[in-house]
Amino acid sequence: MIGASLGAAAYERAPEISRILAGVGPVEDTRRARLSAKADAILTLNGIGISFGGVTALSDVDLEVKSGEIRAVIGPNGAGKSSLINIISGLYHADHGTITIDGQPFARVPANHLARLGVARTFQNLALFGGLSVRDNIASGRVHTRHASFVEHIAGLPRARREDAMIAEKTDQIVAFLHLESVADRLVATLPYGLQKRVELARALVAEPKLLLLDEPMAGMTATEKAEMAGFVRAARDRHGVTIILIEHDIGVVMGLSDRVAVLDYGRKIADGTPAQVRADPAVIQAYLGTAEGEDSEGI
Amino acid sequence: MAVQALDTARLPVDWAKLVQKLALPTALFVVAYGVVPAYASGYLVEAILLPFLALSLAAVGLNLLTGYCGQLSLGSSAFMAVGAFGAYNFNLRVEGLPLAVTMILAGISAAGFGVVFGLPSLRLRGFYLAVSTLAAQFFVQWALTKFGWFSNDNPSGVVSAPHLAVAGLSLDSATGRYLLSVTTVILITVLVSRLVNSATGRNFIAVRDNETAARVIGVPVLKTKLLAFALSSFIIGVAGVLWAFTYLRTVEPAGFNLDRSFQILFIIIIGGLASIRGAFLGAAFIVVFPLFLSRLGAFVFGGLFDSGVLDMSQRIVLGALIIIFLIAEPNGLSALFDRLKRRIGSRSS
Ligand SMILES: Nc1ncnc2c1ncn2[C@@H]1O[C@H](COP(=O)(O)OP(=O)(O)O)[C@@H](O)[C@H]1O
Ligand SMILES: [Mg+2]
Numbered sequence: 001m002i003g004a005s006l007g008a009a010a011y012e013r014a015p016e017i018s019r020i021l022a023g024v025g026p027v028e029d030t031r032r033a034r035l036s037a038k039a040d041a042i043l044t045l046n047g048i049g050i051s052f053g054g055v056t057a058l059s060d061v062d063l064e065v066k067s068g069e070i071r072a073v074i075g076p077n078g079a080g081k082s083s084l085i086n087i088i089s090g091l092y093h094a095d096h097g098t099i100t101i102d103g104q105p106f107a108r109v110p111a112n113h114l115a116r117l118g119v120a121r122t123f124q125n126l127a128l129f130g131g132l133s134v135r136d137n138i139a140s141g142r143v144h145t146r147h148a149s150f151v152e153h154i155a156g157l158p159r160a161r162r163e164d165a166m167i168a169e170k171t172d173q174i175v176a177f178l179h180l181e182s183v184a185d186r187l188v189a190t191l192p193y194g195l196q197k198r199v200e201l202a203r204a205l206v207a208e209p210k211l212l213l214l215d216e217p218m219a220g221m222t223a224t225e226k227a228e229m230a231g232f233v234r235a236a237r238d239r240h241g242v243t244i245i246l247i248e249h250d251i252g253v254v255m256g257l258s259d260r261v262a263v264l265d266y267g268r269k270i271a272d273g274t275p276a277q278v279r280a281d282p283a284v285i286q287a288y289l290g291t292a293e294g295e296d297s298e299g300i
Numbered sequence: 301m302a303v304q305a306l307d308t309a310r311l312p313v314d315w316a317k318l319v320q321k322l323a324l325p326t327a328l329f330v331v332a333y334g335v336v337p338a339y340a341s342g343y344l345v346e347a348i349l350l351p352f353l354a355l356s357l358a359a360v361g362l363n364l365l366t367g368y369c370g371q372l373s374l375g376s377s378a379f380m381a382v383g384a385f386g387a388y389n390f391n392l393r394v395e396g397l398p399l400a401v402t403m404i405l406a407g408i409s410a411a412g413f414g415v416v417f418g419l420p421s422l423r424l425r426g427f428y429l430a431v432s433t434l435a436a437q438f439f440v441q442w443a444l445t446k447f448g449w450f451s452n453d454n455p456s457g458v459v460s461a462p463h464l465a466v467a468g469l470s471l472d473s474a475t476g477r478y479l480l481s482v483t484t485v486i487l488i489t490v491l492v493s494r495l496v497n498s499a500t501g502r503n504f505i506a507v508r509d510n511e512t513a514a515r516v517i518g519v520p521v522l523k524t525k526l527l528a529f530a531l532s533s534f535i536i537g538v539a540g541v542l543w544a545f546t547y548l549r550t551v552e553p554a555g556f557n558l559d560r561s562f563q564i565l566f567i568i569i570i571g572g573l574a575s576i577r578g579a580f581l582g583a584a585f586i587v588v589f590p591l592f593l594s595r596l597g598a599f600v601f602g603g604l605f606d607s608g609v610l611d612m613s614q615r616i617v618l619g620a621l622i623i624i625f626l627i628a629e630p631n632g633l634s635a636l637f638d639r640l641k642r643r644i645g646s647r648s649s
Contacts, residue, residue, distance in 0.1 A: 089516055115518035127513035131505045131574065140506055144518025146499055150527060153498035154491055164499065203517065 041100075042067045042211050042243045043088065048097035050083055057083040058267045061097070065211070070237055070244045072254045072275075075264035076287065081247045082124055084264070085213045088245070089114055089121050102210060115144035118210035122200045122217055124247075130189035134180060134199050137188045139171045141203035174206045177239075178232055194225040198232070205236055212236065212244045218253060226250065230257055255279065263287065332482050337475050345474045346547075352587045353481040354542040359567040359579035360485075360492055361535030366565070367573035368496055369528035370508025371421050372429055375436035376536050376564040378417075381556035382410040382440060383537025384544035385450050388551045391462045392452060399466050403484070403541050410537020411530040413440070418529025422522055437558055444553040451551070458552040461545040477546035484542060488535055493576050495531070504528055505574070536564075566618065570625055572632025581633040590614050 043065040050058045058080040065071045073081050086092040088099060090111030099106045101117050109117075120141065129137050145167070148160035175184050178198055183191055188199055197217060204212055214233065218226045230253050236242055248254050254261060255275040263271040263278055265287040271278050278284055340349065358376055365371050387406035390397055397405075417436040421429050444450050444457075451457050464471040464480060471480045495501050503524045506514040515521045544551045563586060571582020593614055597605035629635055 091512065091516070111515050112518070112520065114516050121516060123513065127510045129502075129506045129509040129513070131509050132502060136502055140502060140514075140519070141517050143499070143503065143506075148499070150495060150498070150500040150531075153500045154494045156494070160498070207517065 040067045041065060042102055043245075044100040045084075045088070046098045046100070048084070048087060048094050048099070050087060050092060050094045050096075056267050058087070058094075058264075061264070061267070061269050063262055063269070063272075065243060065245060066259075067210075067243050068237065068241055069259040070233070070246055070257055072246045072248060072258035072261040073264060074248065074251070074254055074261060078266075079264040080267040081264055082215055083267075085121065085215050085245065085247065088213060089119060115141075115207055115209075119213065120204035120207045120209035120211075121213035122197075122204050122215060124215040124219065126193075126196050126200060128188045128196055128200055128203070130187070132188060133185055134188050134191065135171055135175065135184045137199055138174055138180075138202045138206050139167050141206040142167045142170060144207065170206050170208075174202045177205070177235075178202050194221050194229075197221065198229065201229075201232060201236075205240070205242070208240065209242055212242045214244060214246045214248075216247050216249065218248060218250060226253060233257060332486065333479075336482075337479065340478075342474050345478050348587055348591070349478055350474075350481060350547040351543075352583050353478075353485050354539050354547055355564065355567060355586060356580045356583040357485045357488060357542060358536050358539035358564045359571065359583050360489055360576060361532045361539060362564050363568045363574065363576065363579050364492060364496070364504070364535065365528050365532035367568055367575065367578075368501060368508065369504040369525065369532075371418070371525060371528060372426055373433040373532075374430050374558070374561045374565065375414075375417055375433035377556040377558060377560035378436040378440035379410045379414055379533040379536040380540025380543060380560065381444060381553060382413045382533075383407060383540030384551050384556070385444060386410065386537065387541040387545065388459065388462070389450065389452075399464060399471075399480075403538055406541050407534040407538045410540065411534040414529040414533020414536075415526050418526055418533075421525050421529065434558075437561060441553050441557065457554075458550050461549045461551060464545060481542050481546045484538060488538065489576060492535070496574075496576070500524075500527070566622055568632075569622055570632055572634030573630070575632065575634040577637070578632050578634035581637065585633065589618070593617065 041064050043063070045061060045063040048058055048061040048063075049056070061080075061084065063071075063073075063084075073084060075081055083092060087094045088101075088109060090109035093108045097107075099109055101109065101119060104117070114120075129140065132140070146163050148157070148163055151157075152160040175181055178201065180195070180198065180202060183195060188196060191199065201214070201217060204214075217233065218229045221229060233244060233246065234257060237244055246254070246258060248257075258275060260273060261271075261275050261278040262269055263281070263284050265283075270283045270287060271281040273281070336345070336349070358380060361379075362373065362376050365373055383406045386409035387402050390402045390405045391399075394402075413436065417433055420432040424432055448454070448457075451459050464477065466480070469476075471477055496504070503514070503519050506517075506519050507521055507524050507528075511521060514524075540556065544555065548555055567582035567586050568579060569582070570585055571580070572578025590610070594605070594610050597610055597613065601609075625632060
């Protein structure tokens, strides 16, 4: 599986990064590239560590995400991938380290302001509002843009109606983008699993985030559904320019989709680079082969 | 030409829809303001409709909090008490305060209480929250019994409800009290149904269904919960005013004990959580059921079926029904009603 399809496009899309990582190129160029990479970084994690009781889920993790890239985070089960996303979205608070989102540094990201910081996410386990229709679930992704009070809602005053209309329009666009028209008015809980995953992506996309965190968006899907979902993720980046952090087990999908890959193992980052570099990294092979024997995990 | 043809072709459809949409409200309106005042017996109004209306309103209020926003509360009866005693005292101590203003102020007092006792919801969930709302129940009953001021230092603690009048028109008769009650209930229900279908209502549901996801997308979770407590308690407070002023005609702490809180919770479980119609169906059931049971018991067992036996059998049957509903039909009478309607619809078409 190590030889799974490789996103050669990654090299073409971000030559500076690959050169920095490969340690080649003139010093001057590298420095400039590094500076511009810094300026372009939409997210930087420095020395992130968190433990639960005795379990160290993450220790001293650095991660830099450039604007417009698809940044994969892979690793065996329990490696700390979801913890990382939860720290970025403010649901967990790191014991150590800082999180810099679009130039703003945080020790703890305020989860209730996440949407306003331009960050949206999906969850490893579905986290939809079962009692709402597909359309209402998606529309809720723009709740952070609402200002009208409940009185304005009850009375149907102009501001409330204007907000409703604006959000309905954005919702329709996303419904069309993700081909959800035929189920838009159904209760979301009545949808098959794969479609629910898609609705969750829609709810995140409708917020028009700068940074999108996807925690295993294709887990449990059929091959067809996975390919479809991968297409949507790529299209979201290409058309809307959103930066994406993608956690995914399917190495084929990861290599094909991402520009750079970080590998976590037992809470440490053991490799970081282009798909090709990571694929060839002895530590990565070691980590994956080690677990593959034990738990017969998918992926490499 | 084409446009005109299209328009006229579409018009009859719209009319049909409009008629269909307005048929039920119109029928209800005619019954509420025409048929009932003209033909209902005193017994029907005093023993069935007045408690039904007050309990329906309380259930609408609790459903907003528990059914829509997912916050379990056992404090309903306390908020009814705050409303009832609030109204009594505002009416007593402010000369010439119009009835509507008295009721709104009573609702606001209950809302204030609701927010205070809703604060634990920011930390506690489900069963633990329910237990903490019990504090409201015990605190309010204690305060109302302890401080005679609330009952105007009446030695028995039981005070008569004041005269009811709107714009100089007395509403003390059974029909008058019924009209006051039904108007209040209709007004509030219309506002609530608009609320639950608005973005605010969807925030309630989001908090109920997945609080973490709600928080991350920017639903102001704390504000939403406290708003649910405030609005719910306001409505339950006004229901308390109706209960004391139009049904019991007395105001006393004992009328608002824990049993009443459970009764209102049972109404929304039996009627259907997160359904306004369910609140009314459940209340109708709870009011009519004991009467039905006592008639049936008297018919079958004759004199053996005294009030003690009635009370006990009522509790047993009700308890069993709640368990059955929770297991077999968590969406309550409202869902049964829908299914029945669909079956009839498919048969007739
Ligand atoms: N909320 C939590 N409480 C206790 N332990 C946790 C919690 N979240 C994660 N962990 C632990 O942290 C480690 C990493 O988990 P996670 O981040 O979910 O890994 P991954 O997403 O890579 O599978 C695991 O050992 C897990 O048990
Ligand atoms: Mg995970």
